[in-house]
Amino acid sequence: MVPIFTPYPSTSEHPERMTTPLENLLLDRSDDGILTITLNRPSKLNALNAATIADIKQAIQLALDDKQVRGIILTGSGEKAFVAGADIAELAGLNEVNGRRFAEQGQEVFCMIEESTKPVIAAVNGFALGGGCELAMACHMRVAAENARFGQPEVNLGVVPGYGGTQRLTQLVGKGKALELLMTGDQLKADEALRLGLVNHVVPAAELLGFCRELLLRILGKGPLAVGMVIDCVNAYFAPERNGYQTEANSFGRCCGSEDFREGTRAFLEKRPAQFQGA
Structure with missing residues (x-):
C-alpha cells in the first residue's frame, strides 16, 4: 500500500496499512491507484459526528488533488456497520440555527463526493442508517454485503x-417509495434495496471489498476524462439550474478535442488496448 500523505509508521497490527493524521478514518492507497477510505469509529458503529464529517471532507479533497488516486472505495470498519447513523449525543444539542448549519456542512461534504470526477463506490458492510444511508447515496455506486441494512x-x-x-x-427509488421509507423510518434489507435500485449489487460479506475493487478497476481501464464527464452529465440531469442535454453536448465536444479520444480511436482501429492519460 502507498500512503497519500507524508509517510507515517505502519501499525504493528496491520503492517500493510499506513496511518494518517485523520482521527476517524483509515486511508489506504494501492499501487493501482485505488484509495480505500474506512470510517473508523467501531465502538460507535462508525456514527457520524462533526469531526468525522470534517475528516471525510479533508480525505476527499486530498484524493481529488492527488494524481496518483484514480478511484475511491468508501467503507466502514468492523462487521456490523458501514455507518449506523449520526452521533445522537451530538445531534441532541442542536437548535434551529446551528441545526441548519449542521445540515449545510454535511450537504457540502456529500456533494463533494457526488461531484467527484474520480469514481466513488460505497462498500456497504452492514448498517447504513440515517447519515450512513445518505453517505452511501452520495457515492456514484453502492455495493452491499448480504447483511447490509438501509434506512x-x-x-x-x-x-x-x-x-x-x-x-x-x-432520485434513486422514486417519489412514492421514498416517501414511505422517509415517513415510516423502515429499514430495507440488501435484497430489497437491490430490487428498488438503491444498490447496484449484493455480494457475500467476505467478497465485498474484492468485488468493489474489480468493479472499480473495470471503470479505471476506460478513458478517465470521459468517466469524469459521465458523472458530471448524469448529475446535470438532477440539477434544475443546468441543461443536461447541453452539458452532454459540451462534454462530447471536449472529449473529441482530447488526447484520450485520439488514443482511444487509434487503439480501436489498431486492435490494441488503449493507453489513456486523462488528457
Whole structure:
C-alpha cells in the first residue's frame, strides 16, 4: 500500500496499512491507484459526528488533488456497520440555527463526493442508517454485503434527514417509495434495496471489498476524462439550474478535442488496448 500523505509508521497490527493524521478514518492507497477510505469509529458503529464529517471532507479533497488516486472505495470498519447513523449525543444539542448549519456542512461534504470526477463506490458492510444511508447515496455506486441494512429513521427522533437524504433517496427509488421509507423510518434489507435500485449489487460479506475493487478497476481501464464527464452529465440531469442535454453536448465536444479520444480511436482501429492519460 502507498500512503497519500507524508509517510507515517505502519501499525504493528496491520503492517500493510499506513496511518494518517485523520482521527476517524483509515486511508489506504494501492499501487493501482485505488484509495480505500474506512470510517473508523467501531465502538460507535462508525456514527457520524462533526469531526468525522470534517475528516471525510479533508480525505476527499486530498484524493481529488492527488494524481496518483484514480478511484475511491468508501467503507466502514468492523462487521456490523458501514455507518449506523449520526452521533445522537451530538445531534441532541442542536437548535434551529446551528441545526441548519449542521445540515449545510454535511450537504457540502456529500456533494463533494457526488461531484467527484474520480469514481466513488460505497462498500456497504452492514448498517447504513440515517447519515450512513445518505453517505452511501452520495457515492456514484453502492455495493452491499448480504447483511447490509438501509434506512432513513430520522422521523423516530422527530427530525428529517439533513445530508440530502430526502433528495437522493427520491432520485434513486422514486417519489412514492421514498416517501414511505422517509415517513415510516423502515429499514430495507440488501435484497430489497437491490430490487428498488438503491444498490447496484449484493455480494457475500467476505467478497465485498474484492468485488468493489474489480468493479472499480473495470471503470479505471476506460478513458478517465470521459468517466469524469459521465458523472458530471448524469448529475446535470438532477440539477434544475443546468441543461443536461447541453452539458452532454459540451462534454462530447471536449472529449473529441482530447488526447484520450485520439488514443482511444487509434487503439480501436489498431486492435490494441488503449493507453489513456486523462488528457
